[in-house]
Amino acid sequence: MGRHKQPEIRDRILDACVDHALAHGLPDRLEPFATASGTSTRMLIYHFGTRDALLRETLERARRRQRDFFGELVAPRADEPYPVTLRRAWQAMTGPTGRPYLSMFGKLREDAEQRLWPGFRREATTDWLRPLEDGMRSIGRPELGTLVLAVVRGLIMDIEATGDTPRADQAFDHFLAALAPLTQDSAPSDS
Structure with missing residues (x-):
């Protein structure tokens, strides 16, 4: 009788x-995962079936972590204006804690074949729209969620391509400054 x-x-x-994977990227072979998990490649296959199945589950678990982390960052807070929340979220997303996610999923987004995660590009484009619309709804402008998402995604791609985080940070600050009048005109009043 086999083991359960x-x-x-x-x-x-x-x-x-x-x-x-977040620290080093997805490996080409199973050995790095075996070493990292303190097991053997044989046990990885036993538990996950194939290398690609393990890679898919690794990506899915990492994405769930990212959604939890980034989702909390972009959630509106009663005690601060939403542009302040966005600025703090941007700093965390592009800082040391968020960068591993951006690196991993940036590479996955660039994979033309998308064999490990078919449809990832579409999902990665739409999964942040709802949280950003909810945040912008807190200041009366949910329709600007798409604009915020486009700017964030574009600046993240810029950082991935150039490594010039200070320039992207400055651009995001300019975006928030340009966004401020749009959000103040329609922000809910306290009266």
Whole structure:
């Protein structure tokens, strides 16, 4: 009689693989994941079936972490204007904690074949729209969520291409300054 798979071990292995992938990128071989998770390539196959299945699950778990992290960042706060929230979110997204996600998913977005995650480009474009619309709704302008998303995505691609984070930060500050009059004109009043 064979061993029964243990979900908690599989989960621990997957978390270790996600940590490794965020720090070093997706590996071409299973050995780096085996080392990072303290197991063997044979056990990785046992738990995940194939290399591609493990890579897909690693990407999905990393994306879930990113959604949780970034989603909390862009959520409106009752005690601050939403442009302030956006500025803080931008700093965290492009800072040391957020950059591994941007790097991993930027490479995935550039994959023309999208074999590991078919439809990723579309999903990556639309999954942040709702949270940004909700944030902009807090100041009466939910329709500007698409504009905010376009600027954020464009500046992130700029950073990935040039590495010039200070210039992108300055551009984002200019965007927020240009956005301010649009949000003040329609912000809900306290009266």
